[in-house]
Amino acid sequence: MDVVELLTQFNLTRQEATIYIALHTEGDSTGYEVAKLTGISRSNAYTSLASLVDKGAAYVMEGSANRYTAVALEEFCTNNIRRMQELKQKLISVMPQARAQPTGYITVKGENHILDKMQTMIVEADERVYLSLSKKILEHLLPALRDGLLRGIKVVIITDIALDLPGATIYRADKEANQIRLIADSTDVLTGDISDGAESTCLYSRSKNLIDLFKDALRNEITLIELRKGGNKL
Amino acid sequence: MDVVELLTQFNLTRQEATIYIALHTEGDSTGYEVAKLTGISRSNAYTSLASLVDKGAAYVMEGSANRYTAVALEEFCTNNIRRMQELKQKLISVMPQARAQPTGYITVKGENHILDKMQTMIVEADERVYLSLSKKILEHLLPALRDGLLRGIKVVIITDIALDLPGATIYRADKEANQIRLIADSTDVLTGDISDGAESTCLYSRSKNLIDLFKDALRNEITLIELRKGGNKL
DNA sequence: CTAAAGTGTTCCTGTTTAGGAATACTATAC
DNA sequence: GTATAGTATTCCTAAACAGGAACACTTTAG
Structure with missing residues (x-):
């Protein structure tokens, strides 16, 4: 499993993963720069950047031209895992009563x-x-x-x-x-x-x-x- | 977010989630019983059961007629979270060097x-x-x-x-x-x-x-x- | 024994959704 | 004019979702 594929396990699409890696290695960038760095069409670059922000993988640095910066990798993964923990607790609290465990x-x-x-x-x-x-x-x-x-x-x-x-x-x-x-x-x-x-x-x-x-x-x-x-x- | 939707966050499809809940609440069942319990078409029930086994959400109890049993909810969630932790470590080890954090x-x-x-x-x-x-x-x-x-x-x-x-x-x-x-x-x-x-x-x-x-x-x-x-x- | 119910599998059709590619347009700055 | 920035839109493909028909085999009940 390569980096892009590992990132898809954290709910990023392949393009989002590619863009995340570019932000991580190249530093903060505009949508236009990202499209050039990655070869992804500009329109999809902007869509993916907005999605990365929604998914907690990137932040906006607002200005006349918005720049995007990657959330630190460890922080992003930790946040995802924390979210899973929270969802687990929620699930456990709303899940109906289980039948007895099978003895077979x-x-x-x-x-x-x-x-x-x-x-x-x-x-x-x-x-x-x-x-x-x-x-x-x-x-x-x-x-x-x-x-x-x-x-x-x-x-x-x-x-x-x-x-x-x-x-x-x-x-x-x-x-x-x-x-x-x-x-x-x-x-x-x-x-x-x-x-x-x-x-x-x-x-x-x-x-x-x-x-x-x-x-x-x-x-x-x-x-x-x-x-x-x-x-x-x- | 209801139970089915929470389970989709753990990589189950809606039908898989529905079937998981049925196994959890009704106890071990055959594919035929599951289809009747959930109203899902039999062929989709069998497909989803096989997938639940693949995803670690159910086990097979082999016999003349196979029965399926849900993995305990907490165990299933914990296994998923453990997997994410492992993927996180892998990611951290293969990810290229990051650019310096922005100061803006x-x-x-x-x-x-x-x-x-x-x-x-x-x-x-x-x-x-x-x-x-x-x-x-x-x-x-x-x-x-x-x-x-x-x-x-x-x-x-x-x-x-x-x-x-x-x-x-x-x-x-x-x-x-x-x-x-x-x-x-x-x-x-x-x-x-x-x-x-x-x-x-x-x-x-x-x-x-x-x-x-x-x-x-x-x-x-x-x-x-x-x-x-x-x-x-x- | 037969018929019905249960079990499992393969194949098919149709609809919806998501991901990705590409084009076109508007706006600003030099 | 070119380059940069951002947005809207269309199209295509694959996967997901959903349902069902048909076939074959096994088990159960009468």
């Missing part, structure tokens, strides 16, 4: 959603999380795990390398690079792998039967590690 | 952008902020001010009601309801009002001359408050 077997599809689900499980854990996965996947989860440890969550990890995560219990074992096993609070489990990127699937469940199976499997895996290495606990 | 006079237009600018000024202050505004506007800024106080920022506020903000210096004076005066770190100022909603404008500047003018005006306002009330400092 849920397919989580796509690497991004699987990582999201893992983060959510860690963030929402009250007591403990057990993970068995490779360093590669674990790296995505370190901030959430660190935060969890700060909250007093018990964190137990089986992974394939030495890991510096104070407060966590780490076991070392060879791991399939993309395999995932995660259990949180004895209430929910996630298992599968992310070898197929967007086509990857994992199973998520709150089913007690599956949770028990998992706890046993993880417990046994830990016992075997300890027996084989005389306790390779770090 | 910038028009900030629209209530939302004005509030954004105030929040940014407070968040980015290193030493102190002075504010003269009504309680109505101040309420929007309290979290940022509290955080600033925690960071050791000096906060001085002239406002129209008693205010419980430990660590801040509060002066009481009648204030025009929508008038804004804010100065941060002796480096930037914002003044204007938000009486016209989306059409409101404020002036933002880093011009030393205007900053000096402001400091004098605020200082004098404080002196007059103290003389008139024998120091109505709270």
Whole structure:
């Protein structure tokens, strides 16, 4: 994803993004200058500049000829994210009551959603999380795990390398690079792998039967590690 | 903004939003049930369900007949916001170098952008902020001010009601309801009002001359408050 | 067993909206 | 005259939105 495309994720059209970048790199400019800098038709340049102002990405410096200046990138992104937070709060307050969560077997599809689900499980854990996965996947989860440890969550990890995560219990074992096993609070489990990127699937469940199976499997895996290495606990 | 419209801000189409709400309130359903619940044509229901799964708003529960279940609302919003945070970091790392900030006079237009600018000024202050505004506007800024106080920022506020903000210096004076005066770190100022909603404008500047003018005006306002009330400092 | 209901998919049509390209006009300054 | 500045308008294309028909298969009920 290039810069223009990243900016489109912040609700700018391609032309608006192009113009934003020009304002950012070249400094404050008139509509006429912007059109020349970017090669966009003048009429569309003026339309886009007005839109950038509406969307909080640019300000006007009023004069005989108006000049436009980019809102600082970090400020613009932060403002967008703050807006999303506010919309989230609004949504939560007006959304009708939810039906009870299903207790069946849920397919989580796509690497991004699987990582999201893992983060959510860690963030929402009250007591403990057990993970068995490779360093590669674990790296995505370190901030959430660190935060969890700060909250007093018990964190137990089986992974394939030495890991510096104070407060966590780490076991070392060879791991399939993309395999995932995660259990949180004895209430929910996630298992599968992310070898197929967007086509990857994992199973998520709150089913007690599956949770028990998992706890046993993880417990046994830990016992075997300890027996084989005389306790390779770090 | 109703629920459907709020959900469109999280990248769902109107039909997807309608279906998400149905899944949320009625619980897990097949495509056929969803079409009946929502009155959306069956073929569009299936298309939208597939899209909801792609967008992380729903999961599949696979079986002879697939059932779909809504991702919890808070989880879905949080995942979206996390994604925006990640995109922000990516953008910051690939964006070309910015030209220097302008030192002229910038028009900030629209209530939302004005509030954004105030929040940014407070968040980015290193030493102190002075504010003269009504309680109505101040309420929007309290979290940022509290955080600033925690960071050791000096906060001085002239406002129209008693205010419980430990660590801040509060002066009481009648204030025009929508008038804004804010100065941060002796480096930037914002003044204007938000009486016209989306059409409101404020002036933002880093011009030393205007900053000096402001400091004098605020200082004098404080002196007059103290003389008139024998120091109505709270 | 048959018929109906449920499930899933493909294909089609029509309308509306948004993004973008281009032209033309007015106004000001030199 | 040219260059700059701003606005209005038209046209085109793709996507979104909406609805529906048709087909095939599975499950359920009588």
